[in-house]
Structure formats: structure tokens, C-alpha cells
Amino acid sequence: xxxxxxxxxxxxxxxxxxxxxxxxxxxxxxxxxxxxxxxxxxxxxxxxxxxxxxxxxxxxxxxxxxxxxxxxxxxxxxxxxxxxxxxxxxxxxxxxxxxxxxxxxxxxxxxxxxxxxxxxxxxxxxxxxxxxxxxxxxxxxxxxxxxxxxxxxxxxxxxxxxxxxxxxxxxxxxxxxxxxxxxxxxxxxxxxxxxxxxxxxxxxxxxxxxxxxx
Amino acid sequence: xxxxxxxxxxxxxxxxxxxxxxxxxxxxxxxxxxxxxxxxxxxxxxxxxxxxxxxxxxxxxxxxxxxxxxxxxxxxxxxxxxxxxxxxxxxxxxxxxxxxxxxxxxxxxxxxxxxxxxxxxxxxxxxxxxxxxxxxxxxxxxxxxxxxxxxxxxxxxxxxxxxxxxxxxxxxxxxxxxxxxxxxxxxxxxxxxxxxxxxxxxxxxxxxxxxxxx
Amino acid sequence: xxxxxxxxxxxxxxxxxxxxxxxxxxxxxxxxxxxxxxxxxxxxxxxxxxxxxxxxxxxxxxxxxxxxxxxxxxxxxxxxxxxxxxxxxxxxxxxxxxxxxxxxxxxxxxxxxxxxxxxxxxxxxxxxxxxxxxxxxxxxxxxxxxxxxxxxxxxxxxxxxxxxxxxxxxxxxxxxxxxxxxxxxxxxxxxxxxxxxxxxxxxxxxxxxxxxxx
Amino acid sequence: xxxxxxxxxxxxxxxxxxxxxxxxxxxxxxxxxxxxxxxxxxxxxxxxxxxxxxxxxxxxxxxxxxxxxxxxxxxxxxxxxxxxxxxxxxxxxxxxxxxxxxxxxxxxxxxxxxxxxxxxxxxxxxxxxxxxxxxxxxxxxxxxxxxxxxxxxxxxxxxxxxxxxxxxxxxxxxxxxxxxxxxxxxxxxxxxxxxxxxxxxxxxxxxxxxxxxx
Numbered sequence: 001x002x003x004x005x006x007x008x009x010x011x012x013x014x015x016x017x018x019x020x021x022x023x024x025x026x027x028x029x030x031x032x033x034x035x036x037x038x039x040x041x042x043x044x045x046x047x048x049x050x051x052x053x054x055x056x057x058x059x060x061x062x063x064x065x066x067x068x069x070x071x072x073x074x075x076x077x078x079x080x081x082x083x084x085x086x087x088x089x090x091x092x093x094x095x096x097x098x099x100x101x102x103x104x105x106x107x108x109x110x111x112x113x114x115x116x117x118x119x120x121x122x123x124x125x126x127x128x129x130x131x132x133x134x135x136x137x138x139x140x141x142x143x144x145x146x147x148x149x150x151x152x153x154x155x156x157x158x159x160x161x162x163x164x165x166x167x168x169x170x171x172x173x174x175x176x177x178x179x180x181x182x183x184x185x186x187x188x189x190x191x192x193x194x195x196x197x198x199x200x201x202x203x204x205x206x207x208x209x210x211x212x213x214x
Numbered sequence: 215x216x217x218x219x220x221x222x223x224x225x226x227x228x229x230x231x232x233x234x235x236x237x238x239x240x241x242x243x244x245x246x247x248x249x250x251x252x253x254x255x256x257x258x259x260x261x262x263x264x265x266x267x268x269x270x271x272x273x274x275x276x277x278x279x280x281x282x283x284x285x286x287x288x289x290x291x292x293x294x295x296x297x298x299x300x301x302x303x304x305x306x307x308x309x310x311x312x313x314x315x316x317x318x319x320x321x322x323x324x325x326x327x328x329x330x331x332x333x334x335x336x337x338x339x340x341x342x343x344x345x346x347x348x349x350x351x352x353x354x355x356x357x358x359x360x361x362x363x364x365x366x367x368x369x370x371x372x373x374x375x376x377x378x379x380x381x382x383x384x385x386x387x388x389x390x391x392x393x394x395x396x397x398x399x400x401x402x403x404x405x406x407x408x409x410x411x412x413x414x415x416x417x418x419x420x421x422x423x424x425x426x427x428x
Numbered sequence: 429x430x431x432x433x434x435x436x437x438x439x440x441x442x443x444x445x446x447x448x449x450x451x452x453x454x455x456x457x458x459x460x461x462x463x464x465x466x467x468x469x470x471x472x473x474x475x476x477x478x479x480x481x482x483x484x485x486x487x488x489x490x491x492x493x494x495x496x497x498x499x500x501x502x503x504x505x506x507x508x509x510x511x512x513x514x515x516x517x518x519x520x521x522x523x524x525x526x527x528x529x530x531x532x533x534x535x536x537x538x539x540x541x542x543x544x545x546x547x548x549x550x551x552x553x554x555x556x557x558x559x560x561x562x563x564x565x566x567x568x569x570x571x572x573x574x575x576x577x578x579x580x581x582x583x584x585x586x587x588x589x590x591x592x593x594x595x596x597x598x599x600x601x602x603x604x605x606x607x608x609x610x611x612x613x614x615x616x617x618x619x620x621x622x623x624x625x626x627x628x629x630x631x632x633x634x635x636x637x638x639x640x641x642x
Numbered sequence: 643x644x645x646x647x648x649x650x651x652x653x654x655x656x657x658x659x660x661x662x663x664x665x666x667x668x669x670x671x672x673x674x675x676x677x678x679x680x681x682x683x684x685x686x687x688x689x690x691x692x693x694x695x696x697x698x699x700x701x702x703x704x705x706x707x708x709x710x711x712x713x714x715x716x717x718x719x720x721x722x723x724x725x726x727x728x729x730x731x732x733x734x735x736x737x738x739x740x741x742x743x744x745x746x747x748x749x750x751x752x753x754x755x756x757x758x759x760x761x762x763x764x765x766x767x768x769x770x771x772x773x774x775x776x777x778x779x780x781x782x783x784x785x786x787x788x789x790x791x792x793x794x795x796x797x798x799x800x801x802x803x804x805x806x807x808x809x810x811x812x813x814x815x816x817x818x819x820x821x822x823x824x825x826x827x828x829x830x831x832x833x834x835x836x837x838x839x840x841x842x843x844x845x846x847x848x849x850x851x852x853x854x855x856x
Binding site: 070082084087108110111138139141165208213 | 226281282283284286293294296298300301302303310312313321322323324325331347348349350351352353355379419421422423424425426427428
């Protein structure tokens with residue numbers, strides 16, 4: 001089995017992106033599956049092109065993209081990607097789309113096809129906080145997740161795909177408001193490894209309650 | 215023009231739901247539109263049946279459902295409803311669906327058809343914090359929003375629909391962790407009135423950035 | 429019985445300070461006590477001079493100063509003032525003291541002499557969130573509280589004194605990060621009225637647990 | 643030079659306390675100073691007796707106590723300890739004092755005598771979030787800090803003393819509300835080491851602004 005795992009490059013003036021920093025620390029095999037790592041540009045549309053090329057070349061069974069969710073405290077496994085580009089800041093090529101669809105012929109949304117609950121459970125079993133998230137936002141993280149699931153839906157029915165959001169690194173929050181959470185890159189990498197392990201080994205997702213109360 | 219605005223009844227052991235308490239305070243007309251108010255049971259599926267019946271009888275032009283988002287600090291206008299029931303607590307008839315679709319023949323998601331950005335801007339212009347939210351959760355709030363937009367999509371193409379989440383009332387947070395936000399029912403009602411006014415008077419939504427940075 | 433209640437003027441570039449806005453809404457008598465209201469400049473040292481003059485003239489039995497705690501969600505009754513001026517931003521006369529004592533001959537700290545727990549309980553009984561706080565910060569709020577309690581300790585043994593922190597108003601958080609709490613000026617005023625009522629009517633403070641778990 | 647650094651044992655039903663877990667990871671010397679480590683019982687009064695005995699035996703130059711501040715996100719260096727025991731939960735010997743002084747003949751408060759700002763700066767320079775805190779709470783953390791500074795004030799004028807609060811470990815927040823911050827024990831230990839290094843090497847504290855804006 002092959003897993004392609006990606007992380008974005010730094011954006012918004014940052015010098016580092018915890019996503020790819022953590023991805024780089026992953027071992028080369030997890031639960032017997034080969035792990036292929038890829039850095040993706042924080043650029044609408046181009047992110048999907050780079051990803052599609054890698055999928056074409058590597059033919060992975062599972063594709064998991066990883067991005068930074070500044071302000072979150074845990075490893076959040078995303079459930080859904082929506083057909084929307086709505087940027088509050090410019091991407092790395094100065095694009096700032098507002099209220100635009102990603103693909104005219106795409107669904108309004110796609111659900112992740114990786115086992116999100118099993119992944120949350122496995123990350124927590126590794127001692128690292130984790131939850132299912134029901135929004136990947138509207139910036140490039142949602143964009144790549146949507147493009148991945150669109151591609152899988154249209155062309156590569158056998159690929160399981162999804163997205164994981166990770167917190168800031170401690171060094172990123174030094175000048176942010178007191179109270180902003182962070183986790184070390186080692187902790188994040190350990191969480192990602194557990195999540196990938198669950199994706200590799202789980203046939204059917206768990207039937208435990210991981211919803212919201214609103 | 216007719217607006218149907220709904221609020222849920224109390225749930226999860228609470229004695230009050232800020233949603234319908236605030237809805238009750240709305241005037242009978244806003245920007246010339248008739249305002250019809252309806253309390254909806256916090257029950258999966260039945261919420262949609264009660265709503266469908268009221269729509270059938272009243273033939274509104276705009277339908278806005280309102281619910282409580284405990285822990286949020288502002289009036290949040292929801293952008294998207296997803297085809298998922300995933301309850302962390304039982305509803306008011308002891309149902310607790312996990313990972314179930316709402317309608318087999320529904321889209322994975324529907325976007326709100328009310329002008330969410332114009333509504334946010336108008337609420338803020340009234341001096342009340344507001345934002346676009348990209349998740350209505352997975353409990354009954356998302357459920358009613360999805361059922362509304364499904365119904366509009368399948369049968370009532372001319373209805374504009376959407377959902378608004380409101381914070382706790384001050385009296386609800388007395389024994390919750392210090393730091394839990396709340397707003398008075400009068401403030402919430404004032405925010406809802408501004409949001410409805412924007413929905414009534416806006417033909418095309420605004421083109422301002424209201425996305426996320428993740 | 430006479431109560432002197434003060435609120436700071438706006439600072440840090442703000443156009444409004446919720447403290448004095450709420451104080452202005454208080455009735456002229458609470459539980460039979462005369463309420464005297466005073467706006468205080470957000471200026472180290474001068475705040476205390478203005479307060480001392482008013483105390484001299486009015487001879488109040490109780491003095492309660494009120495200030496803004498941006499980011500807090502409730503009416504917090506302060507327990508302690510410390511002998512420290514440490515400003516992160518300049519005050520309204522461009523002073524920015526660092527690590528300076530307020531009075532060379534003052535105690536390191538003074539405890540409030542108003543019944544802080546009874547006040548918290550009464551505010552909560554009015555349906556408004558409240559807690560005891562164990563830090564009034566190091567800016568002008570702590571400064572006035574310290575100067576008040578120093579004065580009472582040195583000269584006016586019979587005055588009961590203390591400080592109340594209040595949240596932002598909704599209109600102040602429109603452009604602050606999503607999640608920043610606020611309360612309407614009416615809600616804050618209602619909370620202050622309950623707090624003052626408790627101060628006026630309580631002889632001995634309550635013996636209930638209002639500590640921290642750290 | 644000798645540094646005595648202490649951490650509390652687990653309390654409130656927890657199986658672990660990040661304070662002593664991190665202390666255990668410290669090296670035996672930091673900037674040339676000998677590091678002595680001590681676990682302290684989470685028990686009012688007894689905490690101080692255990693500490694006093696260790697000080698008597700070891701004659702340290704610097705004493706830094708460390709405790710858990712569940713919910714905080716950074717390494718916070720405490721500025722002040724107050725003469726108050728006010729417990730929201732029982733300690734490890736089922737004591738739950740309310741509104742009691744620690745020492746009848748003690749000051750209302752003592753300021754830390756370690757260089758709090760230099761310590762914050764050094765922890766941040768190591769890439770770990772840190773801030774000065776102006777409340778150590780009212781439970782056993784404040785208790786030990788107060789007893790340490792009282793002892794230094796009354797008997798051991800040459801000891802520099804203070805307290806550091808650390809966040810939860812990731813494994814402690816698995817079932818706490820989403821959003822609760824944590825840091826790995828390695829990150830916390832690295833932060834403590836930087837803080838101790840600053841305490842050992844700093845003669846005069848920094849003159850930079852680390853106050854509040856309330």
C-alpha cells in the first residue's frame with residue numbers, strides 16, 4: 001500500500017509551516033505502507049495541479065493533505081470540503097478569490113473518504129488531542145482537500161482521501177495573544193503517524209459519537 | 215414579502231433556548247416584510263416536517279432558522295449545510311443518529327441562498343459582532359438548515375433560505391467555565407432584526423472578503 | 429449610606445469605555461444608598477488624585493471603581509491590588525511606567541474590603557455571569573484600586589473599597605478576533621447594580637468556594 | 643550556585659502532574675549551577691514544610707517551584723503570591739480552606755525575587771511561548787510560592803525565589819473541551835531549562851514592557 005502525504009509551504013508572511021515540517025518527520029513506512037511526502041504550494045489551483053501530477057506518477061492508495069489551522073489546539077481530521085474559494089488573505093501568488101466555486105462541475109461538497117473517526121481515536125490513543133472537524137475553512141486547505149476529493153470522484157475511484165489540520169508550533173505563537181495554543185513538531189508528527197496508521201489499517205470507520213452539540 | 219423565522223425549543227437539559235427567545239422579540243414587520251415566527255422541536259426529521267408544513271401554509275419568500283451555538287460569541291450566519299446527522303447528545307425524542315445521511319437523494323451539501331455577507335455587514339453596522347460561519351455542526355441546527363435547503367432545491371425554487379447561530383444568554387453561562395461568552399436576548403434580537411433586514415433588502419450579496427486564513 | 433462609583437474614560441485609541449457607560453446607567457439610589465458617579469482619567473497617579481478629591485468632598489461609605497477588561501466575559505470582582513505600575517501601552521498622558529511601585533510606603537498588596545463573594549453571588553442571582561478575579565492587571569485599573577485601598581488604609585479606615593472589571597461592549601469587538609466576548613451596556617449596568625446592592629447590604633462576606641484550581 | 647526546583651504531585655484525580663514530569667527531565671547542571679529536584683505534595687501547609695526542610699538541607703541560592711495551570715498555553719512566570727488560601731477543590735489531604743490567610747504575620751503579598759522578565763525573554767528566545775503572570779491563583783501553587791517568599795523574607799534573605807506555571811500535557815486534554823491548550827513534556831522541560839538559565843545568569847531584571855492593558 002502507498003500513502004501520499006502532503007504539507008503546504010509557509011504563507012501569510014510566516015517562515016515556516018508546521019504542516020510540512022511535521023510531514024518531513026514521518027517514517028518511510030507506517031503499518032507496512034510506503035509513505036511518500038510532498039510539499040505543496042499555498043496557491044489556489046496550482047496546489048491541485050501539483051497534487052494531481054504526484055498522484056498520476058505515484059498511484060497512491062491513500063492521499064492525506066496536511067495544513068495549518070492557526071488557533072486550533074489539536075490534530076483535527078476534516079470531514080468535508082466545500083466548493084468554495086473565499087480568501088481573507090492573498091495566497092502565495094497574490095490571488096485572493098472571493099465567493100468563487102472551485103469546479104463548476106463539482107459537487108457542492110465532498111466528504112472525506114478516509115476513516116475520520118478511527119483516525120481521531122488512534123491519535124488520541126497515542127496521547128495526542130484530536131477531533132473531527134466539520135470545516136476545513138475556505139482558504140487553500142479546503143481548496144486542496146476539495147480538489148483531491150473531486151479528482152478521486154471523477155477519475156480515481158479507488159483513492160481514499162482527506163485532510164488533517166494541525167496547530168501552530170510553539171515558535172509561531174511567541175508574539176500572538178496569550179492563550180494561543182501550539183504543539184511541538186514532534187508531537188504533531190506523532191499524531192500524524194497515528195492518523196496515517198489508522199487510515200492504512202481501517203476498513204470500516206468507527207460507529208462512535210463525534211458530532212457537535214449545536 | 216413574507217419571512218418565516220424559526221427557533222428551536224430548549225434541549226440537552228436546558229430550560230431555555232436563546233434562539234426562540236430572541237425570535238419572539240422580533241417586530242411583526244421588518245423593512246416592510248411580514249415576519250412569521252415559529253418554534254421548532256429539537257428533534258431530527260420532525261424539525262423538517264414542522265418546517266415543511268409551515269412553509270406549505272404560509273408560502274414565505276425567505277426562511278431563516280435560528281439555533282443556539284453555545285460557546286460562540288457572535289451572530290453567525292451559516293454558509294453551508296451538510297448531508298449528515300451525527301449527534302453527540304440525544305435530541306428531544308432520544309434519537310442520537312451517528313454518521314447517517316439526512317436524505318439519500320440529497321446533495322452532499324447545500325449553500326445558504328440568503329445573502330450571508332450582506333447580513334453579516336448589516337448586523338455589524340448595528341453594533342453587534344457577526345461573522346460568516348462555514349459549519350452549522352452536525353446536530354439539529356445543521357439538520358433543519360439542510361432540510362430547508364433540500365426542500366427549496368427540490369420543490370420551492372423561489373424560497374431563499376439559511377440559518378443563524380446565536381450565543382448563549384448570560385443566564386445560561388452562570389455555571390459554565392469562566393470565559394464562556396454570552397449576549398443578552400435583546401442584543402441577539404437586535405442582531406437578528408438587522409440580519410433579516412439585510413435578507414429582505416439585498417438582491418445580490420456583497421463582494422467583500424469574509425473567508426478564513428486556514 | 430453613600431456609594432461612590434467611578435468609571436475610566438476611553439483609552440488606547442478607543443472611543444468609548446464600557447466602564448463609565450455602564451456606571452452612567454445606574455440608578456441614583458440602590459438599596460437605600462445614594463449613588464454618586466464619577467468619571468476618572470485613564471492616567472497613572474492622576475486617577476488617584478481625582479478619586480481622593482471626590483472622597484474628600486463626598487465622604488462615601490463605599491467606593492467601587494470600575495474598568496474595562498477586554499477579553500473577559502463576565503463581571504469580575506477584584507480581590508487584590510498590587511503595588512506595581514507596569515504598562516504595556518501608554519496611558520492618556522503618554523506615561524508608560526515599567527516595574528515601578530505606586531507608593532514607596534505602601535503594602536505589596538491590599539485586599540478589597542468590599543464583600544467580593546457576596547457581590548459575585550448577587551450578580552449571578554441577577555442572571556449575569558460573574559466571578560472573583562485575583563488579578564486586576566498592572567495598568568490603570570490596578571493603579572486606581574491600589575490607590576483607593578492605600579488611601580483607605582492610611583487615612584479613611586471606615587471606607588470599604590474595591591474594583592470591578594467589565595467586558596467589552598458588542599460594538600467594541602466588531603473587528604476583533606472571532607470569539608472575543610462582549611456584553612451589552614444594559615447587561616453590564618444590571619450586573620453593577622446587583623454588585624453594588626450586595627456591597628451595601630452585606631455585613632460579612634460569604635463562606636463559599638470561589639477559588640481557582642491551579 | 644545551587645538551584646532547587648520543585649514540582650507538585652498529581653491532584654484532583656489526575657494521574658500525572660506536568661510540573662514534576664518536566665522537572666525530572668531537567669539536566670543536572672544549567673549554566674554551571676547544580677540543579678536539585680524535589681517533588682512536593684499538593685497539600686496546603688505541608689507543601690511549605692517539605693520545601694523548608696529541603697532548603698534547610700541544601701542551602702540553595704535560587705528556589706523555583708513549578709505547578710500546573712490547566713488551560714494556560716504557555717510557560718508563565720509568576721510575579722506575585724498572595725496571603726490567601728481559597729480552594730475550589732480539596733487538596734490531596736482533603737483540606738479545602740476558604741478565605742484563610744497563610745501566615746498571620748505575613749505580608750498581604752510578596753513579589754517574586756527571581757528575574758521574571760528576563761526569564762520570559764529567555765524562554766521565548768528558546769522558541770517557547772512565555773509570559774509574566776500576575777496571579778498564581780489561590781490553590782496550592784500560590785500557597786507554596788507564598789510560603790517560599792515568606793521564608794526567604796523572614797529567614798533567608800539571600801535566596802531568590804519564584805514560581806512557574808506550566809500547561810497541561812497533550813495526554814491530559816484528550817477528554818477536555820476542544821480548544822484546551824497543551825504542550826509536550828519535552829517542550830515544557832526545554833522552557834523550564836531556559837527559565838532557570840535566565841535566573842542563574844541574570845543580575846538585574848530587564849526593563850521591557852510586560853504588563854497588561856486592563
